[in-house]
Amino acid sequence: MVTFDGRTPGTPATAWTTDPRFRDLPALALRRTGRTVVVAAHPDDETLGAGGILAELADAGCPAEVVIVSDGSGSHPGSPTLDADELAGRRWAEVVEAVHILSPASPITMLGHPDGGLREVRDSIEDDLRALLTDGFPVDQLVATWRGDGHRDHRIVGEVCAVLADELGCTFLEYPVWLWHWATPDDPRVPWDRLRVVELADRSMVRKHRAVAAHASQVEPLSSDPHDAPTLHPAFLRTFDRDVEVVVAQEPVTPTLRGEFFDATYGRHDDPWGYTDRWYEERKRALTLAALPDQRYRDVLEIGCGIGVLTAELAQRADHLLAVDVSTAAVERARGRLAGLPHVQAQVADVADAVPAGSFDLVVLSEVGYYLDRPTLERVLADLRTRLAPGGTLLVCHWRHPVDAYPLTGDEVHRVLRRTTDLTLLAEHREKDLLLDVYSDDSRSVAQRTGLA
CATH class of the missing domain: 3.40.50.10320 (LmbE-like)
Structure with missing residues (x-):
């Protein structure tokens, strides 16, 4: 009682x-x-x-x-x-x-x-x-x-x-x-x-x-x-x-999605998210690249590289680029696409288990966060912070519409990051379909970095 x-x-x-x-x-x-x-x-x-x-x-x-x-x-x-x-x-x-x-x-x-x-x-x-x-x-x-x-x-x-x-x-x-x-x-x-x-x-x-x-x-x-x-x-x-x-x-919690989910998805389609033929994806890549505050980066980590379409464009602004994905099938296709770029490595890695070692001037987390449950996301974000070099930049970009199979929504991913990070928010882009935020350990704007202000 x-x-x-x-x-x-x-x-x-x-x-x-x-x-x-x-x-x-x-x-x-x-x-x-x-x-x-x-x-x-x-x-x-x-x-x-x-x-x-x-x-x-x-x-x-x-x-x-x-x-x-x-x-x-x-x-x-x-x-x-x-x-x-x-x-x-x-x-x-x-x-x-x-x-x-x-x-x-x-x-x-x-x-x-x-x-x-x-x-x-x-x-x-x-x-x-x-x-x-x-x-x-x-x-x-x-x-x-x-x-x-x-x-x-x-x-x-x-x-x-x-x-x-x-x-x-x-x-x-x-x-x-x-x-x-x-x-x-x-x-x-x-x-x-x-x-x-x-x-x-x-x-x-x-x-x-x-x-x-x-x-x-x-x-x-x-x-x-x-x-x-x-x-x-x-x-x-x-x-x-x-x-x-x-x-x-009433429903059980949706756990972090693992490699088997993505390998099965890639097994049904060579390009299941339409990276190569959808204007939405092409435009999103242009927004991503335009939002980066520096023209070039020494060491870059891309999490969730998929078949390497964004990776190939990031490579043009990086001295060294490590691209990882949880799906073996996706990484195999990415390696084929990136074969002519010796400064790029594509590896199979699950950040839910461990974030790749190293110090990175730029970390790109695009369309990945909502595959993680909340405790795992918070841990991954904390680990990424330790991998970010002094003055480094973190870019996050996610689809906003809810998907029943995913543990989180894009909005939730960005709210968790905003409330847990000590990095400075340099840029934010909001529209009905996507969110794109740029955080940095260097609080200077692009104009300040390039001597215009």
Whole structure:
């Protein structure tokens, strides 16, 4: 039996964020297309547990629908300031303001069931949600309060949504709220094996912080009367002021992709990604080369060289170039393409096991990071930093559209790097299809390096 009081601090936020298991949680490739519905047991759950997800989907041009199951009238029993009906009206207005901050285009539905009494009206909730979810386009992603959250209303909503997600055949994600208050990292009820993180952009974090404040009846006193005290302690609220949203996933984590995956891909096609005949790839190579801050480099490391198309162009600006790929088939084709370039070596190597030894003035990590799970990516990035020569440059470039088979998205790769590196960001290129960032141990611009500024 779980008991807790949101007016108390609960487990310190740092107890979670400093735990190695939390830091190593695998990233979830959030679906940013199709129809997503976020279901909350109470007004404010949608912001506390899924506010970052709402913001991310809004920025992806795919705003989620928001459904609030209860009326929120039970948060201040005995209040001398607001009766139950007045409180329900206040909380509806707060939800509208909070969701507008997070995702202005998201439609909101308040089902109005009694706060604290959802178990007694479970069948009605299921009927209401089924009617809503089956109206219109098929639901691709259903996000709801976690069944194990320790609050009866959260459990009922999570259980009903799990049933409906199974009926609909859609992705089902659950978000904890009260787990972070009553549990500790070592509590056996914490589902570490199923927890995933959704990386949040800085703008999503800022909007979530503002949206939490919009639930004023829960974070500020209604009056000086003890019955009007805030229902959420400031220390507990700090739990939600972080750069990830944590969800409970039903699917197993996608592990780092290994050489067998790529050899099988190359076995079906000589050039499976169209390096040699797609304008997209040709243009991306031109962007990559133009973004490099120096005209020439002494020692270059290219990770994920594929069949060596970009390698051949990098070779024109390098004295020595080591190109590696996890696929034996790809490296064999790269060696054939690069045979006339004696200063270039193509080798089979898996950076998930070890980054090649040496000191490099330029490291190119193009279309590789999303093949690694998050802990492996962080380790590889840290190892690459140690291989970078003083004043060296790191270029990263990745496809932005999610691929179900990959552990991460391109956006997540770039966010992890930005939040873990001590290098200076010299250049960044953003478009709908790709991200390209250039970091350096030398903070000077191109004009400064060449004496123009």
